[in-house]
Amino acid sequence: MLFEIEIPTREEFELIDVTPIIEEKVRESGTKDGIAVIFTRHTTTALLINENESGLLEDVKEFFESFIPKGKGYRHDRIDSNAHSHLRSIILNPSLTIPIKDGRLLLGTWQSVIFAELDGPRRRKLFVKICEC
Numbered sequence: 808m809l810f811e812i813e814i815p816t817r818e819e820f821e822l823i824d825v826t827p828i829i830e831e832k833v834r835e836s837g838t839k840d841g842i843a844v845i846f847t848r849h850t851t852t853a854l855l856i857n858e859n860e861s862g863l864l865e866d867v868k869e870f871f872e873s874f875i876p877k878g879k880g881y882r883h884d885r886i887d888s889n890a891h892s893h894l895r896s897i898i899l900n901p902s903l904t905i906p907i908k909d910g911r912l913l914l915g916t917w918q919s920v921i922f923a924e925l926d927g928p929r930r931r932k933l934f935v936k937i938c939e940c
């Protein structure tokens with residue numbers, strides 16, 4: 808079963824916990840044991856799994872802003888001004904695979920699925936493919 812989810816983002820760089828949305832789709836699919844593949848089709852978004860703690864999310868943003876700063880004379884900025892967003896996306900992941908057990912995502916206690924908007928605000932799409940297996 809394939810679900811398409813709209814994610815309207817509000818900031819240029821935003822980390823959004825999408826775990827409740829994915830869990831809802833797992834329930835809707837009726838899958839008890841299987842896998843969920845979560846995929847973003849954009850070149851300036853990404854997915855990650857980590858703890859949804861406000862301080863940590865600010866640390867993650869600060870890390871990327873200093874590791875890959877904006878406007879560092881990148882060639883792609885000549886046409887699009889968002890090379891830093893592409894580069895940040897490249898070192899993250901466009902997809903995640905999570906096992907489903909007893910009708911729920913098999914995430915650890917402190918794990919959340921986080922959607923990273925790296926060049927917002929925009930209307931984004933997230934795909935969730937859920938298979939019984």
Ligand code: ZN
Nearest residue numbers: 887889890893
């Ligand atoms: Zn671009």
